[in-house]
Amino acid sequence: MSKILWIALIALGLVAPFIVYPVFMMKLLCFALFASAFNLLLGYTGLLSFGHAAFFGGASYITGYLVKTSGLTPELGVLGGTLFAALLGYLVGSLAIRRQGIYFAMVTLALAQIVYFIALKAPFTGGEDGLQGIPRGNLFGIIDLGQTYSIGGNPVALNLYYFIFVLFCLGFWVIYRTINSPFGQVLKAIRENEPRAVSLGYKVERFKLMAFVISAALAGMAGSMKSLVFQLASLTDVSWHTSGEVVLMTLLGGVGTVLGPLVGAFTVVTLQSELSSVGSWITVIIGVTFVVCVLLFRRGFVGELGRLLKKSL
Amino acid sequence: MKNLFSKVALSVAVVAMTSGMAGAAAKGISDNVVKIGVLTDMSGVYSTLGGKGTQVGVEMAVKDFGGTVLGKPIQVIGADHQNKADIASAKAREWFDNEKVDMITGLLNSGCALAVQKLGGEKKRITMNTGAASTELTNKACTPYSIHYVYDTYALGKVTGQAVVQNGGKSWFFLTADYAFGHSLEENTTKFVKAGGGKILGSVRHPLSTADFSSYLLQAQSSGAQIIGLANAGGDTTNAIKQAREFGIDKKGQTLVGLLIFDTDIKSLGLKVAQGMQFTSGFYWDRDKATRDFAKRFFAIHKAMPTMDQAGAYSATMNYLKAIKAAGTDDPDEVMAKLKSMDISDFFAVNGKIRADGRMVHDMYLMEVKKPADSKGEWDLLKIVKTVSPAEAFMPLSESTCSQVKK
Numbered sequence: 001m002s003k004i005l006w007i008a009l010i011a012l013g014l015v016a017p018f019i020v021y022p023v024f025m026m027k028l029l030c031f032a033l034f035a036s037a038f039n040l041l042l043g044y045t046g047l048l049s050f051g052h053a054a055f056f057g058g059a060s061y062i063t064g065y066l067v068k069t070s071g072l073t074p075e076l077g078v079l080g081g082t083l084f085a086a087l088l089g090y091l092v093g094s095l096a097i098r099r100q101g102i103y104f105a106m107v108t109l110a111l112a113q114i115v116y117f118i119a120l121k122a123p124f125t126g127g128e129d130g131l132q133g134i135p136r137g138n139l140f141g142i143i144d145l146g147q148t149y150s151i152g153g154n155p156v157a158l159n160l161y162y163f164i165f166v167l168f169c170l171g172f173w174v175i176y177r178t179i180n181s182p183f184g185q186v187l188k189a190i191r192e193n194e195p196r197a198v199s200l201g202y203k204v205e206r207f208k209l210m211a212f213v214i215s216a217a218l219a220g221m222a223g224s225m226k227s228l229v230f231q232l233a234s235l236t237d238v239s240w241h242t243s244g245e246v247v248l249m250t251l252l253g254g255v256g257t258v259l260g261p262l263v264g265a266f267t268v269v270t271l272q273s274e275l276s277s278v279g280s281w282i283t284v285i286i287g288v289t290f291v292v293c294v295l296l297f298r299r300g301f302v303g304e305l306g307r308l309l310k311k312s313l
Numbered sequence: 314m315k316n317l318f319s320k321v322a323l324s325v326a327v328v329a330m331t332s333g334m335a336g337a338a339a340k341g342i343s344d345n346v347v348k349i350g351v352l353t354d355m356s357g358v359y360s361t362l363g364g365k366g367t368q369v370g371v372e373m374a375v376k377d378f379g380g381t382v383l384g385k386p387i388q389v390i391g392a393d394h395q396n397k398a399d400i401a402s403a404k405a406r407e408w409f410d411n412e413k414v415d416m417i418t419g420l421l422n423s424g425c426a427l428a429v430q431k432l433g434g435e436k437k438r439i440t441m442n443t444g445a446a447s448t449e450l451t452n453k454a455c456t457p458y459s460i461h462y463v464y465d466t467y468a469l470g471k472v473t474g475q476a477v478v479q480n481g482g483k484s485w486f487f488l489t490a491d492y493a494f495g496h497s498l499e500e501n502t503t504k505f506v507k508a509g510g511g512k513i514l515g516s517v518r519h520p521l522s523t524a525d526f527s528s529y530l531l532q533a534q535s536s537g538a539q540i541i542g543l544a545n546a547g548g549d550t551t552n553a554i555k556q557a558r559e560f561g562i563d564k565k566g567q568t569l570v571g572l573l574i575f576d577t578d579i580k581s582l583g584l585k586v587a588q589g590m591q592f593t594s595g596f597y598w599d600r601d602k603a604t605r606d607f608a609k610r611f612f613a614i615h616k617a618m619p620t621m622d623q624a625g626a627y628s629a630t631m632n633y634l635k636a637i638k639a640a641g642t643d644d645p646d647e648v649m650a651k652l653k654s655m656d657i658s659d660f661f662a663v664n665g666k667i668r669a670d671g672r673m674v675h676d677m678y679l680m681e682v683k684k685p686a687d688s689k690g691e692w693d694l695l696k697i698v699k700t701v702s703p704a705e706a707f708m709p710l711s712e713s714t715c716s717q718v719k720k
Contacts, residue, residue: 021411023403120491128492128521129424130398133431154410230406232428234399 010169017161018151023229024273026161029168030226031269035249035261036175037218042247043256044179045211046191050105050243051092051112052219055085057238058115059220060227061125064134067228069124074137074145078167078224085220086213088115093212097205112243119238130234134227139163145228164225171218176258178214187211219246248286252293254300263301340642342385344413347643349375349630352404352429353419353444355393358522358548362575363421363444365391366623369615371418374630382637390414394425396521401425402432409436415643416441416633418462418626423447423494430459437645441633443625446546446573447497448708451672455715458645459671460652463625464595466494467708468677469572470502472593472701476679477540477570478509486538487516488529488553490545498544498572514538523549526556534562546573551581558586574680575620579694584685591681593706596621596661597695600678603660618692628661664703670715674703 016025034056041047059081067077096107119125126132136145136157145163148155178184186207189197198204227233236242245268253264268286275282297304351368354360368391375387390412394401401420408414409432417433420426421444433440434456441460442450446469450461485506489495495518503513514536517529530553533541541562543550550571557569571578574592598608598618607627611619619627636651637643657665657673665675679699688694710718 021407023406023410027403129427132398132402132428230399230402232399232402234397236397236399 013165013169017156017158021154022156022158022161024269026164026229027226028266028269029164030222030229031246031249031265032262033168033171033225034219034222035246035253035265036172036258037215037222038246039250039255039257039261040175040178040218041211041215042250043260044184044191045187045208046194047097047208047212048101048105048247049096049108049212049215050240050247051108051110051115052216052246053238053240053242054092054112054115055089055216055219056223056226056242056246057119057233057235058088058223059085060223060233060237061119061131063224064131064227064233065124067137068131068134072137073141074139074163074228077137077228078221081224081227082217082221085223086217088220089213089216090209093209093216097208097212109240109243112238112240116235116238116240119235125233128235130232131227132232134231134233136160136228136231160229164229167221167225171221174214175218178211179258183207183210248290250300252290252300254303254306257300257302257306260300260302267301340644340647342383342637342643343415345385346413347382347385347387347634347637348412348414348416349387349389349633350405350408350412350414350417351389351391351419351626352394352401352408352417352425353391353421354396355391357396359396359421359444359546361577361581361617362547362620363419363622366611366615366617366619367419367421367443367626369611370619370623370625370627371630373611373614374627374634378631378634382634382643383641387634394422396422396425398424398428402428405429405432406436409433409438415439415645418443418629419622420444421622422492423450423497424492426450427454427493430454430456433458439633439645439649441629443629444622445494447493448501449493449497451670451708452714455670455713455717457717458649460629460667460673461671462629462673463621464593464677465672465707466498466501466573468595468701468706469593470498470500471505472677472679472706473570473572473591474502474505475509476591476699478506478511482540482568482570483511484514484538485511485540485542486514486533486536487542487544488526488533489516489518490549491518491520494546495544499542502542502544502572516544519545519549521549524552526553527560529553530557530560530562534560534565534567539567541567541569543569543571544573547575547578550574551578554582554586575622576618576692576694577620579682580617580692584683584688584694587682588684589682591679591698593701594621594678594680594695595675596624597678597680597697598624599693599695600697601660607660612692624661628657628659631659632657666703668710668713669718670710670713671717672707672710672713674707676703677701677706 038052041049062084063077063081066072066080092111096104138144143159145160147159148157190204249264249268250261254260351371353363353367355364372389392404416439418441420442423445426442426445430440439458441462443462446466448465448467487499489499517532519529543553571592579587598604608618636648640647640651653667662675667673678697680695681698
């Protein structure tokens with residue numbers, strides 16, 4: 001893809017906190033990374049996990065706990081959350097990849113529900129109240145992430161924003177590199193025709209597990225970022241709704257495209273926030289949007305755009 | 314001439330400054346508007362007892378106050394937190410950062426209230442909690458800017474618990490909503506049941522907004538306790554009571570005691586099912602002329618009588634605006650100082666006072682549900698058995714672990 005597009009996107013990310021409400025922008029980035037990580041699995045390996053909330057939410061609890069109770073600095077908290085998600089991904093993945101299709105989805109969902117139950121009952125998670133009041137702390141022990149600067153009369157946590165933005169770029173870069181590597185080529189081969197990949201001599205199981213762990217780790221990183229932004233880790237993050245939402249984001253944006261999950265996450269999160277005043281109708285509206293999108297452009301926003309431009313985006 | 318005029322103006326200004334009056338007035342109203350946010354459950358199990366009705370209460374108060382304070386307009390905005398702490402905290406953050414909201418009220422659901430109150434403390438904005446019940450709000454989690462206005466689990470547990478134990482209900486089993494509020498209510502009630510010589514045979518916890526209570530009720534039944542204490546609220550309480558009646562639990566010698574019940578719950582249960590139940594409330598619409606007058610006006614808008622949360626939101630808003638007027642500014646520190654020093658007295662609060670820990674103490678009432686034969690109208694549901702003075706009902710300030718209490 002053209003360099004100019006990337007530079008424009010990064011520049012947009014850098015100036016965003018001056019234009020839109022930064023907390024909202026950070027939320028967008030968290031979900032965009034989450035959806036991108038999920039897309040690595042669904043779009044490039046052809047595995048539909050229905051339990052990704054376990055990694056997203058699980059890591060947010062771990063980060064919250066590390067930062068709040070153990071007093072670690074935020075970057076170590078995020079690292080801890082990401083490692084936890086990778087480990088959990090390894091455990092869930094090694095069980096789930098033994099099955100295919102709907103059974104794979106059911107195994108991931110079942111294991112994610114166990115994580116949900118632990119989050120509900122474990123003493124440190126705060127049950128229904130969630131883990132509240134997570135401090136933002138000092139980055140590397142020096143830079144205060146909670147510090148705000150007044151921009152147009154509104155307090156803006158610029159330090160935190162750029163920290164989150166850098167993490168997002170890092171995560172996104174890892175995904176991009178994975179897709180465009182020989183390893184990624186093998187993943188795509190598995191997606192297209194698994195028996196053929198086996199017959200070519202690839203140890204398919206190992207590739208799938210690796211992809212699963214990377215995806216889980218990055219989903220966890222997104223969750224860790226979210227817990228720092230909202231200073232809260234709650235049951236919503238680990239519930240199966242969140243697992244469903246990330247499927248929705250990825251499909252809406254365009255499965256198997258690099259930019260699709262970003263667009264999908266931005267669309268869903270923006271809809272949710274703009275429509276929050278209409279109350280319970282919000283689910284209906286998002287549902288209708290989804291149906292219309294599936295009927296009119298099956299490849300998602302970015303997928304259809306790519307088809308029109310005859311380019312892979 | 315012009316020179317003389319400016320000299321006079323200057324000296325007047327200096328006098329005004331030094332006299333101290335202008336010190337406060339200079340701060341005035343921030344952002345030229347006083348904005349009040351109503352953040353509560355507008356669609357879930359608590360929406361009937363709070364929800365839109367709470368916003369109606371706040372809007373009535375603003376209208377009665379005249380729509381402006383210190384010459385600046387007052388605005389009211391509302392949102393649904395869906396009983397999720399993360400949504401509540403995100404919305405409150407957006408309100409504080411971008412919408413210039415000065416005060417948030419409502420806040421039903423203790424989990425949400427704790428999250429928003431903490432944020433209010435960090436951002437130096439006032440939270441006047443009329444909906445949530447957990448005593449943690451005025452203890453460990455209190456902030457210099459938090460007020461807990463209507464009731465709490467200590468008062469509910471103490472007044473109801475003592476009354477039931479005195480009437481012979483010595484052995485208890487709890488059905489508890491599994492979050493901050495339920496835990497706190499169970500803990501506080503347990504304390505007073507034990508102090509009165511009763512004993513606790515066990516408890517079971519259910520998730521918020523449970524539709525099927527059968528397995529919990531069976532456990533309660535097999536415990537053999539005389540009293541099944543319902544440490545939950547709203548739709549959960551009414552569901553549990555209805556299903557218990559279907560099981561015939563009450564006919565087998567066990568009594569259900571709702572620890573937090575609102576008028577709207579009784580209305581949905583019906584007098585036939587609910588008659589004879591005793592519980593604690595901070596407000597009843599049919600107490601005296603002033604409450605009836607308010608209730609009638611409220612009914613005309615909302616088509617239901619006000620619950621203690623809804624009437625409390627009116628009173629909280631009214632007193633907040635009065636405090637702004639008296640302080641001459643909406644600066645949170647000065648408004649809080651004013652609120653904590655003035656007497657809170659209106660149709661809602663009798664003997665009201667806001668303490669250092671943010672607890673608004675006032676008369677509480679032990680209520681009893683009327684028999685269908687005694688009811689004279691659709692909303693003639695309850696009678697006041699006993700009025701409980703603030704000192705008897707609420708946790709003494711000396712026991713509070715709030716950091717704002719000087720010891």
